[in-house]
Amino acid sequence: xxxxxxxxAALESSDLCRRLVDESGQPLLTSAALVRLASNLQWLExxxxxxxxxxxxxxxxxxxxxxxxxxxxxxxxxxxxSKVFRLGAGELVGEMxxxxxxxxxxxxxxxxxxKLLEISTPAFACLLALHPQIxxxxxxxxxxxEAANAADLENAxxxxxxxxxxxxxxxxxxSQNYMPKSFPQIVFKxxxxxxxxxxxxxxxxxxxxxxxxxxxxxxxxxxxDLLNLAAxxxxxxxxxxxxxxRQGEPGTSAYILISGEVxxxxxxxxxxxxxxxxxxxxxxxGEMxxxxxxxRVATLRAVQSSExxxxxxxxxxxxxxxxxxIPLRLAEFIAQRQRSEILSLEDRSxxxxxxxxxxxxxxxxxxxxxxxxxxxLYARVPHSVLTYLSSIKSEKSLSSTVANLYxxxxxxxxxxxxxxxxxxVIGRLPPELTGMFLRNGPNPxxxxxxxxx
Amino acid sequence: xxxxxxxxxxxxxxxxxxxxxxxxLAEQQVGKAIWPGILxxxxxxxxxxxxxxxxxxxxxxxxxxxxxxxxxxGGPYLMDFPSLNxxxxxxxxxxxxxxxxAHPKIDPDTGEMLFLSYSVMDAVGNGDxxxxxxxxxxxxxxxxxxxxxxxxxxxxxxxxxxxxxxxDMPLLLRPAKVMRGEAPLEFDPQYPSxxxxxxxxxxxxxxRWFEVPPSMxxxxxxxxxxxxxxxxxxxVLLGCRSPYTNVxxxxxxxxxxxxxxxxxxxxxxRATSLCRWRFNLASGRIRVxxxxxxxxxxxxxxxxxxxxxxxxxxxxxxxNYMLPHGTxxxxxxxxxxxxxxxxxxxxxxxxxxxxxxxxxxxxxxxxQGWLLTYVHDAVLRRSELLIxxxxxxxADPVARILLPQRVPYxxxxxxxxxxxxx
Numbered sequence: 001x002x003x004x005x006x007x008x009a010a011l012e013s014s015d016l017c018r019r020l021v022d023e024s025g026q027p028l029l030t031s032a033a034l035v036r037l038a039s040n041l042q043w044l045e046x047x048x049x050x051x052x053x054x055x056x057x058x059x060x061x062x063x064x065x066x067x068x069x070x071x072x073x074x075x076x077x078x079x080x081x082s083k084v085f086r087l088g089a090g091e092l093v094g095e096m097x098x099x100x101x102x103x104x105x106x107x108x109x110x111x112x113x114x115k116l117l118e119i120s121t122p123a124f125a126c127l128l129a130l131h132p133q134i135x136x137x138x139x140x141x142x143x144x145x146e147a148a149n150a151a152d153l154e155n156a157x158x159x160x161x162x163x164x165x166x167x168x169x170x171x172x173x174x175s176q177n178y179m180p181k182s183f184p185q186i187v188f189k190x191x192x193x194x195x196x197x198x199x200x201x202x203x204x205x206x207x208x209x210x211x212x213x214x215x216x217x218x219x220x221x222x223x224x225d226l227l228n229l230a231a232x233x234x235x236x237x238x239x240x241x242x243x244x245x246r247q248g249e250p251g252t253s254a255y256i257l258i259s260g261e262v263x264x265x266x267x268x269x270x271x272x273x274x275x276x277x278x279x280x281x282x283x284x285x286g287e288m289x290x291x292x293x294x295x296r297v298a299t300l301r302a303v304q305s306s307e308x309x310x311x312x313x314x315x316x317x318x319x320x321x322x323x324x325x326i327p328l329r330l331a332e333f334i335a336q337r338q339r340s341e342i343l344s345l346e347d348r349s350x351x352x353x354x355x356x357x358x359x360x361x362x363x364x365x366x367x368x369x370x371x372x373x374x375x376x377l378y379a380r381v382p383h384s385v386l387t388y389l390s391s392i393k394s395e396k397s398l399s400s401t402v403a404n405l406y407x408x409x410x411x412x413x414x415x416x417x418x419x420x421x422x423x424x425v426i427g428r429l430p431p432e433l434t435g436m437f438l439r440n441g442p443n444p445x446x447x448x449x450x451x452x453x
Numbered sequence: 454x455x456x457x458x459x460x461x462x463x464x465x466x467x468x469x470x471x472x473x474x475x476x477x478l479a480e481q482q483v484g485k486a487i488w489p490g491i492l493x494x495x496x497x498x499x500x501x502x503x504x505x506x507x508x509x510x511x512x513x514x515x516x517x518x519x520x521x522x523x524x525x526x527g528g529p530y531l532m533d534f535p536s537l538n539x540x541x542x543x544x545x546x547x548x549x550x551x552x553x554x555a556h557p558k559i560d561p562d563t564g565e566m567l568f569l570s571y572s573v574m575d576a577v578g579n580g581d582x583x584x585x586x587x588x589x590x591x592x593x594x595x596x597x598x599x600x601x602x603x604x605x606x607x608x609x610x611x612x613x614x615x616x617x618x619x620x621d622m623p624l625l626l627r628p629a630k631v632m633r634g635e636a637p638l639e640f641d642p643q644y645p646s647x648x649x650x651x652x653x654x655x656x657x658x659x660x661r662w663f664e665v666p667p668s669m670x671x672x673x674x675x676x677x678x679x680x681x682x683x684x685x686x687x688x689v690l691l692g693c694r695s696p697y698t699n700v701x702x703x704x705x706x707x708x709x710x711x712x713x714x715x716x717x718x719x720x721x722x723r724a725t726s727l728c729r730w731r732f733n734l735a736s737g738r739i740r741v742x743x744x745x746x747x748x749x750x751x752x753x754x755x756x757x758x759x760x761x762x763x764x765x766x767x768x769x770x771x772x773n774y775m776l777p778h779g780t781x782x783x784x785x786x787x788x789x790x791x792x793x794x795x796x797x798x799x800x801x802x803x804x805x806x807x808x809x810x811x812x813x814x815x816x817x818x819x820x821q822g823w824l825l826t827y828v829h830d831a832v833l834r835r836s837e838l839l840i841x842x843x844x845x846x847x848a849d850p851v852a853r854i855l856l857p858q859r860v861p862y863x864x865x866x867x868x869x870x871x872x873x874x875x
Contacts, residue, residue: 030793032845035847035848036847039849409831410861410862412861413861414858414860418467418468419468420466421467422464423464423855423856428851429460429464429465429851430813430823430851432813432814433840434870435459436868436871437867438866438867439456439806439807439863440455440509440510440512440513440522440865441510441864442454442508443863445471445477445481446486447486449486
């Protein structure tokens with residue numbers, strides 16, 4: 001990896017890196033990790049008078065000042081007063097916009113010729129993932145800094161507590177396609193009151209009650225999982241009469257009703273009113289549009305002021321990935337509940353929703369698609385689907401399902417025996433590397449008989 | 454099928470060939486499959502005189518200037534190197550018959566090849582295992598029977614300078630179950646996991662058994678001896694351990710064992726991770742310590758260290774969210790002295806196979822060299838051979854050789870260096 005020693009030295013001597021130590025003062029980043037991080041950073045040189053960024057602009061980068069000095073100005077709306085601060089070599093600037101996605105809170109101008117390292121969003125995600133303790137240490141660092149700056153900022157209420165920062169980290173990692181399983185290091189030791197309400201709401205929900213291990217009956221969602229979900233989900237207060245969504249609208253959120261009451265209405269195409277239903281606290285709703293990408297099948301309205309947890313596609317995909325048994329339990333739960341709703345309306349037509357979508361197998365397919373959409377995974381039948389199939393299917397269709405698992409995508413055999421020389425090489429083959437790399441593997445020339453593994 | 458990349462003078466050539474087994478040729482003639490896989494009832498009518506088709510698809514070994522394609526249920530197939538054309542089935546000049554392990558061990562000093570052999574179809578009653586050694590010239594210099602209380606699938610074993618370690622895990626072979634339409638392999642946690650340690654040239658009388666609660670090891674990384682006059686000599690074994698396995702029958706998971714409450718339904722119980730066992734030959738005590746909790750499999754080492762103390766282990770990081778079976782989304786290098794690991798992240802929707810370590814030169818240090826593995830990009834649907842600097846996995850790849858056709862996910866890899874066959 002080509003990393004200039006200058007960049008590496010600048011990174012090593014920065015405030016940020018000096019902060020990245022464990023309790024005993026040992027650096028968290030190995031030299032290899034530093035090189036990896038450095039290779040993701042952009043080297044910038046700016047001359048005096050140039051503006052690095054302006055207050056109110058959008059910005060997704062933070063900067064490490066390597067050399068020189070910058071001056072920051074926070075202007076206050078409606079007054080001519082402002083606050084000025086200076087930052088010098090080694091210091092970090094602009095990290096809040098990177099974390100929050102909110103506009104810059106200050107205008108930063110270069111005072112003397114300055115060299116900087118730009119930390120982009122992917123670079124920051126890379127940093128978070130380099131060592132399990134980094135999110136914790138950085139959250140403390142950033143929240144301390146923000147607390148110190150809070151007095152100068154207008155939206156001091158938004159000043160970030162440690163947990164809020166950790167939540168941002170979590171979302172940042174998810175948005176950069178790091179899987180939930182690859183960052184168990186983010187542990188919410190304490191939670192905000194909002195998170196606590198979401199956790200309590202999740203625990204009281206039908207969803208949580210249904211997501212239990214078949215064998216032991218224990219909940220599949222552990223406390224840490226609930227906290228991680230709470231960090232991503234939104235809590236929404238809804239006034240009486242307010243509409244969550246209307247039939248026919250597109251929709252990408254699902255909801256869990258914590259308190260209050262929600263009423264649903266389904267109309268036929270000719271607008272003739274065909275049915276209504278009530279949802280009580282604990283109910284899950286709106287998940288079908290999230291899963292299928294189809295429009296809402298009902299109009300949902302708060303009958304009294306209510307509180308809901310809003311789950312995005314990302315959060316929902318995260319939920320599915322927490323435990324291998326969750327997809328199946330969830331599919332069964334959704335299928336069973338939706339079926340009873342649809343059946344109760346059947347004599348008055350079943351709206352647009354085809355009953356086919358309510359088959360657990362079909363739902364599992366939707367789950368797969370969702371995970372693929374969100375995490376960009378190579379879709380394959382998950383463990384739970386197989387368990388499910390084995391419980392309902394005949395031996396013959398089971399065999400073919402399992403066989404297909406190992407015969408599709410990149411498990412599929414290739415048909416041609418070829419020789420090709422002068423292959424394209426990215427990088428350079430070391431001259432000392434002389435020999436043949438060989439790998440054996442299955443590659444049936446004809447469709448197999450019986451069970452295939 | 455064998456997929457090879459020949460690297461010479463800074464250039465690369467790709468070549469893939471079927472292993473043309475007897476069953477392959479018969480099926481090719483009629484244009485369809487004749488024999489089902491081993492989870493099914495064998496063809497008791499013996500078409501072409503064959504009960505079970507030898508697929509020779511698990512691994513490759515280079516020994517005595519011969520390249521063999523291996524499959525533990527049947528015997529090896531001899532391949533021409535480097536054309537990869539199949540020469541035919543190979544019985545070591547009639548010295549060995551029946552199955553042959555897919556993981557023979559070659560002693561880096563003596564050049565001896567140690568192997569196991571067992572027969573799936575005879576495994577109706579007690580297990581019977583053959584353990585043998587070929588000299589570096591391919592002469593059978595040791596062959597002995599080892600008694601097992603139960604017939605088990607035994608995929609791998611380990612050697613030290615002076616000892617051999619047999620893994621008797623409770624993955625039971627029950628061929629009779631196939632008759633009832635059930636799978637012939639079952640992990641049964643009512644039996645312990647046993648480790649048999651015998652001197653390299655020992656036999657069933659000199660074997661010493663160590664027992665631990667049931668767990669599964671498919672692949673070992675290495676084993677070595679630690680001598681201590683005070684604490685007693687120890688054998689250290691490194692391998693990938695899981696509390697349970699369903700690897701060959703993902704569809705037969707949960708079921709009975711869960712109902713009996715003998716398995717815990719937790720994230721951990723399916724996970725396979727690197728573990729260290731210490732067998733004290735003086736006190737008979739065993740210590741099992743996890744090296745790490747990262748789910749990994751296909752552990753490999755610098756093969757010049759086989760049976761000797763090793764500092765590094767390389768492995769593939771299992772993609773747990775894509776159970777039931779493993780592909781890898783990262784290459785892991787463990788430094789056992791520092792207690793640290795490095796992961797080469799393959800990135801979004803890129804998956805790799807087994808990585809093989811190639812030393813820079815005969816005299817270079819243990820991690821000086823390269824790690825080679827096939828990578829498949831599931832989005833671009835393109836395969837490549839990835840070459841990493843084994844000293845720094847976090848660095849960008851040394852080279853990526855783009856391959857002219859897709860290489861399906863497969864089993865084990867090997868490296869045949871040029872000077873050895875010249």
